[in-house]
Amino acid sequence: MGSKCLRYTALTISIIGAVNWGLIGFFNLNLVALLFGSMSWISRIIYGLVGICGLCLLTFYSDSDSESE
Template sequence: MNNKAMDCTALTLTIIGAVNWGLIGFFNFNLVAFLFGSMSWLSRIIYALVGLCGLYLISFYMKTGRVDA
């Protein structure tokens, strides 16, 4: 089943998470905590969504080897 909107949303959220990790690693700056508060309910939801999107994107590995007819 091809769900392009979900794929794009998951990829966007995962990229946001990766950028946040890069900011933490290089500059010790947590963008999510800065914008939404340190471990507030909203920041916890964002972290959870990014994690779920990362797990969802594991399915992309299965898609890369598949040939669509």
């Protein structure tokens, strides 16, 4: 149960990060910087969490391979 909750949390944070990158790409609008300041300590923590969650989601590839067998 704990692993499933951790994965959904990581997925949610990664989706939020992806939406932020989409806003940067399409509209040149950095929502994190707008809300928390450009490279403030809170912004750095948010960017770090998004990166860590993205790395955690790499385990989805190994799980999808084992389910298809």
